[in-house]
Amino acid sequence: MSASPPVALTIAGSDSGGGAGLQADLRTFTACGVHGCVAVTAVTVQNSVGVTAVVEIPPSTVADQVRAVADDIGVAAVKTGMLASAAIIRAVAQVCDEVGIGRCRAVALVVDPVAASMHGDPLLAEDALAMLRSELLPRATLVTPNLDEVRLLVGLDIGSPAEQREAARALHALGPRWVLVKGGHLRGDSPCLDLLYDGSELTAFTSPRLATPHTHGSGDTLAAAITSALARGTTVPQAVGYGKRYVEQAVAHAYPLGAGVGPVSPFWRLRPETEPIRCGGKVHKPP
Ligand code: PLP
Numbered sequence: 001m002s003a004s005p006p007v008a009l010t011i012a013g014s015d016s017g018g019g020a021g022l023q024a025d026l027r028t029f030t031a032c033g034v035h036g037c038v039a040v041t042a043v044t045v046q047n048s049v050g051v052t053a054v055v056e057i058p059p060s061t062v063a064d065q066v067r068a069v070a071d072d073i074g075v076a077a078v079k080t081g082m083l084a085s086a087a088i089i090r091a092v093a094q095v096c097d098e099v100g101i102g103r104c105r106a107v108a109l110v111v112d113p114v115a116a117s118m119h120g121d122p123l124l125a126e127d128a129l130a131m132l133r134s135e136l137l138p139r140a141t142l143v144t145p146n147l148d149e150v151r152l153l154v155g156l157d158i159g160s161p162a163e164q165r166e167a168a169r170a171l172h173a174l175g176p177r178w179v180l181v182k183g184g185h186l187r188g189d190s191p192c193l194d195l196l197y198d199g200s201e202l203t204a205f206t207s208p209r210l211a212t213p214h215t216h217g218s219g220d221t222l223a224a225a226i227t228s229a230l231a232r233g234t235t236v237p238q239a240v241g242y243g244k245r246y247v248e249q250a251v252a253h254a255y256p257l258g259a260g261v262g263p264v265s266p267f268w269r270l271r272p273e274t275e276p277i278r279c280g281g282k283v284h285k286p287p
Contacts, residue, residue, distance in 0.1 A: 006076045006231040008034045009069055010224065011062065011092055013042040013054075013082030013114075013123065019263030020046075020117075020217035021081060025224040031269040032228030032246065037073060039065035042084040044123070048216070048258030051121035056084045059091035066092070070099035076231035079110045079223050080136070086128040093135040102139035103177040108230045111140040111176070112223040113149045118216065118261060129153070138175030142236055144223050145171065146182045158186070161193055168197035178236045180226075184218070196240050203237060207248045214254035214262035221264050222247040 008029050015021035022038050029036030041062050045053040069075060078101050083089050101107045113132055115124045124132070129152055137143055137153075147158050154170040156163065164181050171179045183193040196203040225246035229239035250264040257263060273286040 004035070006034045006233075007037060007069075007073055008224075008227050008231040009037045009039065009066065009075045009078045010227070011039040011041060011066060011078065011080045011083070012220070013044055013084065014040060015044055015046050015217075017047045017216075017258065017263075019048070019257065020220050024217040024220040024263070024266075025079060025081065025227075027266045028221050028224035028246070028250075029228055031266040032225055032232075034076070034228045034231045037069040037075065039069065041088050042082055042123075044082075046117075048260035048262060050119040050260070051117055051123070054084065054123070056088065059085070059087040062088050063091040063095040066095045066101075067099060070101070075101070075107055076233075077108045077110065077227045079112065079227040081112050081220055081223070082114045082123045083128070083132070083136075084123065085125050086131040089128055089131040089136055093139055096139055103141045104139075108141040108227075108236075109139055110223050110227045110230065111136055111143045112219060113137075113143060113145050113153060114219070115149050115152050133174055137171075140176035141230075142178040142180060142226065142240075143171060143176040144180045144182060144219070144226070146184065146219060147186065150181060158183075161195075164193065164195050165197075165202060168195050168202065172197055172199050180240055182219070182222070194240075194244065196237060198236075203240075205240060205244045207244055210248075210251050212251060212254050214256055214264065215251060216261045216263045218247055218251055218264045221250050221266065 010025035012022040026036040043055045102109045150167045156167045179197045181195045191206045194205045226239045226243035229242040253265040253268040277284040
C-alpha cells in the first residue's frame, strides 16, 4: 500500500477532444502529484476546430458529485472551470458553503471564470455572468480571468499593464481573496505578464511569449496546476509561481492534433515508459 496523495476536485465540463476542460484538469492533477476527483457540469461536443453542442448536467447532480467526494474522500483544494449556467453556479456556491469550500473556509477554491472557448464558442450562458459575479467570486480564494473574461466581468478593455492593474483592483472589489489577471492575450511580442493582487500588494509574474498556435487548454492547465500546489499546502503566491512554470513547459511541449488548435501538453513531466510489461508469461516491450 502507498501513502494517499493530496486530493483536488475539479468542477468542470468535459471536452470530447481531450485538450481542455476536466480532461486537462485531471491530467494536470496527476502530473502534479495529486489525486483528481471531478464533478461534471456539462458535456461538450468538441474537437480541435470548435464546440458544436453542449449538454448541461442537472444542477442538483453537480452538487451531489461535490458532496459525494467531499463527504467520503475529502478534498484539499477545489477548482471550477466551465459552469455553463446560472443554476449550476448557484448550486455550486451552495454546496461549497455546505461542505466547507471557499475563501473563508478550510479548503481553497480556485475559480477559472470560463466564458468562451478560444474559437469564441460560448461555454457560459449570458445570464450567468451576474451569478458568477455575485455568488462565486466572493467565495473564491483565487480567481484567474484572462483579458476577455476581465472585460465580461468588470467591463474593462485592457491594452497595457497599467490597465491590467486597474482591472485587478476592480475584480478584487467583487470579493475574491486573490486575483490573477492573465495577460497572455495581450497583443505584441512582449513577455506574458500576469498580475497577482490580494487587495494591497501587486506581484508580477512574467514568462516568455512562445510561438505556437497550439494553446488549447492552457487556461485550464494553469488553474489546475495552481490548485494542485494549493492541495499540497503552498501559499497562493507560491502556487501561482508553480502554476506559471508548469504551464510554460506545457505550452512549450504543445502538439498539433486535428485540423485546428492542438492542446498544451502535461506529458513533459512524465518519463517515457522504459520497462517491459510482463503478463501471462508474455513480455510486452515498450513502444
Ligand atoms: N472546453 C471546455 C470544456 C473548457 O472547460 C474550456 C476551458 O476551460 C474550453 C473548452 C476552452 O479552452 P480553450 O479556450 O483553451 O480552447
